[in-house]
Amino acid sequence: TWTPSAFVDMTVADLKEKIGDDKVILGLSGGVDSTVAATLLHKAIGKNLHCIFVNNGLLRKNEFDSVLDQYKHMGLNVKGVDATDLFLDALHGVSDPEQKRKKIGNSFIEVFDDEASNVKDATFLAQGTIYPDVIESISVNGPSATIKSHHNVGGLPDFMKLKIVEPLRMLFKDEVRRVGAEMGIDSKLLGRHPFPGPGLAIRILGEITKEKVSILQEVDAIFIDALREWNLYDKVWQAGAILLPVNSVGVMGDERTYEKVVALRAVESTDGMTADWVDLPYNFLQKVSNQIINRVKGVNRVVYDISSKPPATIEWE
Numbered sequence: 617t618w619t620p621s622a623f624v625d626m627t628v629a630d631l632k633e634k635i636g637d638d639k640v641i642l643g644l645s646g647g648v649d650s651t652v653a654a655t656l657l658h659k660a661i662g663k664n665l666h667c668i669f670v671n672n673g674l675l676r677k678n679e680f681d682s683v684l685d686q687y688k689h690m691g692l693n694v695k696g697v698d699a700t701d702l703f704l705d706a707l708h709g710v711s712d713p714e715q716k717r718k719k720i721g722n723s724f725i726e727v728f729d730d731e732a733s734n735v736k737d738a739t740f741l742a743q744g745t746i747y748p749d750v751i752e753s754i755s756v757n758g759p760s761a762t763i764k765s766h767h768n769v770g771g772l773p774d775f776m777k778l779k780i781v782e783p784l785r786m787l788f789k790d791e792v793r794r795v796g797a798e799m800g801i802d803s804k805l806l807g808r809h810p811f812p813g814p815g816l817a818i819r820i821l822g823e824i825t826k827e828k829v830s831i832l833q834e835v836d837a838i839f840i841d842a843l844r845e846w847n848l849y850d851k852v853w854q855a856g857a858i859l860l861p862v863n864s865v866g867v868m869g870d871e872r873t874y875e876k877v878v879a880l881r882a883v884e885s886t887d888g889m890t891a892d893w894v895d896l897p898y899n900f901l902q903k904v905s906n907q908i909i910n911r912v913k914g915v916n917r918v919v920y921d922i923s924s925k926p927p928a929t930i931e932w933e
């Protein structure tokens with residue numbers, strides 16, 4: 617029978633044997649999969665694992681600094697790279713959702729390739745790929761086609777010439793969490809909601825600006841902190857806020873306002889393929905709505921998304 621401790625022992629031994637004294641590069645995202653993959657590799661090869669954590673400027677409020685700190689406390693050999701301006705410049709004037717994803721994918725490859733080339737003599741690229749990713753990528757694109765399609769001009773980036781190591785490729789998400797817990801990774805980190813790679817870019821409908829990112833970060837932080845305070849965070853599969861591309865009329869004192877609308881979204885799901893909106897308590901929604909409108913300058917209206925998937929998707933873009 618499969619147990620997390622046997623998996624850890626076996627995988628660490630395999631990784632040691634396969635990698636030897638070679639160097640490995642791994643991109644950390646702040647998510648569960650890449651963190652567990654990195655921890656396994658760290659156990660096997662220590663400082664020869666070189667992690668890169670990129671700030672694309674589209675993460676949650678304070679996420680980059682706090683997660684980077686956490687990684688350092690875990691003893692990982694990690695380099696944080698703040699590439700906010702590069703990503704936001706690439707996204708300037710872009711409003712189409714698929715274009716946003718492409719720009720972000722290309723920018724990530726550009727930054728990652730630069731950083732990876734600073735790690736001399738690396739021979740492996742490690743990834744936190746889990747079993748459902750393997751299935752999806754084979755059925756949709758053929759193996760590894762997703763990354764390649766981003767960067768088929770001028771040959772492959774250097775890091776893609778490395779040998780791939782994917783210690784989690786036979787595991788489902790719940791098994792990844794159990795393996796992480798077995799290795800002592802913080803339960804708060806392991807229980808984090810999924811967060812899309814393109815981050816807040818696909819939760820800001822229409823064009824992205826620095827100002828919109830910071831408005832949405834504030835709104836999102838109020839919502840997520842409140843979910844934690846009310847012990848609702850772990851009952852929800854994924855939650856977040858969306859900045860809508862419309863202004864609405866409001867009143868403040870004697871003044872008429874004309875400001876942004878945000879939507880809150882919280883869903884229950886097992887795999888993201890289908891999802892139901894969560895019946896959050898009215899007094900919770902009331903409190904969160906008041907806090908957002910009182911504290912976040914530029915927002916005067918909050919709505920709650922009561923659509924299930926299908927036919928709606930979890931994200932709005």
Ligand code: XMP
Pocket residue numbers: 717810811812813814854888889925928929930931932933
């Ligand atoms: P949808 O919106 O398709 O989302 O119902 C299902 C799950 O996938 C996440 N998602 C993404 N994750 N890159 C990602 O890494 C993306 O471009 C992307 N789009 C959606 C979404 O957050 C949800 O968990």
